[in-house]
Amino acid sequence: VICLATAEYEEFEASCTESLLGLQNRSAVPNLPVNAKEIWKQLQLTLQRALRAGLLKTGHYEISRLLRPVTESAWHAGGRAYAISCGPTDDKLKVPNSRECLVRDDEAVLSFSVTVGQLPGNSILELVAYRFDLAFPGANRVPFVRFDLDPPNEGHTNEGLRAHIHPGMEEGRLPSPILNPVEALQFLLMHLRER
Amino acid sequence: MNSASEPEQVPQFAFRIVETSGENVWYVVIVKPELMESIGWEIASAANALQPGSSVVERVDSPIAFERAVHDSTCRIWIGFGFEQFDHEEWSKIDRDRSRLERLPGQTIGVDSSIAVLVLSKESFGALQSSAPDLTSWIGGSVFELAPEAALSSTDREVRLAELRRWGNMTDDEVVRGATDGSLPSDPYFAEWLVLLGRGDLLGNG
Numbered sequence: 336v337i338c339l340a341t342a343e344y345e346e347f348e349a350s351c352t353e354s355l356l357g358l359q360n361r362s363a364v365p366n367l368p369v370n371a372k373e374i375w376k377q378l379q380l381t382l383q384r385a386l387r388a389g390l391l392k393t394g395h396y397e398i399s400r401l402l403r404p405v406t407e408s409a410w411h412a413g414g415r416a417y418a419i420s421c422g423p424t425d426d427k428l429k430v431p432n433s434r435e436c437l438v439r440d441d442e443a444v445l446s447f448s449v450t451v452g453q454l455p456g457n458s459i460l461e462l463v464a465y466r467f468d469l470a471f472p473g474a475n476r477v478p479f480v481r482f483d484l485d486p487p488n489e490g491h492t493n494e495g496l497r498a499h500i501h502p503g504m505e506e507g508r509l510p511s512p513i514l515n516p517v518e519a520l521q522f523l524l525m526h527l528r529e530r
Numbered sequence: 531m532n533s534a535s536e537p538e539q540v541p542q543f544a545f546r547i548v549e550t551s552g553e554n555v556w557y558v559v560i561v562k563p564e565l566m567e568s569i570g571w572e573i574a575s576a577a578n579a580l581q582p583g584s585s586v587v588e589r590v591d592s593p594i595a596f597e598r599a600v601h602d603s604t605c606r607i608w609i610g611f612g613f614e615q616f617d618h619e620e621w622s623k624i625d626r627d628r629s630r631l632e633r634l635p636g637q638t639i640g641v642d643s644s645i646a647v648l649v650l651s652k653e654s655f656g657a658l659q660s661s662a663p664d665l666t667s668w669i670g671g672s673v674f675e676l677a678p679e680a681a682l683s684s685t686d687r688e689v690r691l692a693e694l695r696r697w698g699n700m701t702d703d704e705v706v707r708g709a710t711d712g713s714l715p716s717d718p719y720f721a722e723w724l725v726l727l728g729r730g731d732l733l734g735n736g
Contacts, residue, residue, distance in 0.1 A: 379541040383544075404680040406682050408724070410730045424719065448721075
């Protein structure tokens with residue numbers, strides 16, 4: 336338990352934060368598709384390819400139903416923000432019901448939420464936030480793994496942990512590069528499996 | 531029109547045709563005239579993403595070009611557009627000569643399966659139906675309306691917001707207030723929540 340509020344602790348904490356910010360800054364920002372609709376298409380194609388590859392139990396019609404259409408809103412500086420989500424929020428994820436969730440062939444349950452923004456003039460798409468959650472219902476030693484990108488200007492940003500991975504612990508966060516949403520989905524469909 | 535009354539999106543339709551097997555299978559997709567070419571390419575692109583090399587898309591400008599393009603194609607899925615100029619006589623000729631549209635067993639690369647997709651407007655599909663009854667019978671019920679993009683219904687939006695409220699144990703007003711005064715906890719779901727509320731303006735840039 337960390338209970339030191341000494342000058343040494345604060346100095347060390349600042350040094351850690353600087354290192355983590357350095358890590359995020361030197362990680363390349365992923366190239367994104369030209370618009371949110373294209374991200375939506377690529378996410379759906381990725382799920383369909385996983386289904387054809389035998390990596391998903393959830394069927395074609397359920398995938399189409401669970402992957403919600405792009406929702407649009409105003410963003411800052413006259414831009415537009417877009418949200419794409421699939422599957423329920425975390426509290427429902429514990430039951431591998433392939434009608435309600437994306438269920439992998441090994442019963443792991445996937446859900447995600449992606450928010451992007453685009454300034455006027457068809458400028459490049461920017462990642463605002465994402466969550467990719469893979470839950471392992473049952474007796475797995477690691478109950479879930481989660482890739483998060485928190486919205487900007489929030490608490491984690493200054494700790495260098497805006498992009499992070501939860502390795503099965505709500506409070507535990509590992510530093511992460513900012514991921515392309517399609518790459519994150521591909522990874523969670525293919526990997527993190529019990530041998 | 532197929533029994534599924536809701537328009538499909540391109541990736542859904544692409545999955546449908548990639549999963550289809552059989553010889554001389556015909557589909558019609560109905561789209562707005564200004565979107566026919568782009569939708570044709572999008573279907574081919576999506577189908578090729580699902581099954582590399584499975585699809586080709588071509589513009590046809592005459593019945594002969596149509597017959598040759600389909601007949602000679604070695605891709606499993608042939609997608610065509612450009613039928614808007616075909617008149618009654620031309621569709622009738624295509625119907626009479628429809629055997630020229632069939633591909634030989636084994637002609638397509640990799641698998642014994644040949645699928646043709648005609649990208650049409652409602653008007654050109656009407657012309658096909660009235661002038662080419664036998665081709666219409668080949669197509670049968672495999673007629674799909676494609677929508678360029680879907681929107682989240684107000685019901686589905688409310689269902690999702692209710693999920694987010696349960697997850698965050700907060701009201702919409704509390705989320706907006708928290709985003710405004712900077713007290714909102716840091717979590718990706720709040721970004722989606724604000725967009726669903728139409729308050730994405732409270733999000734900073736990435």
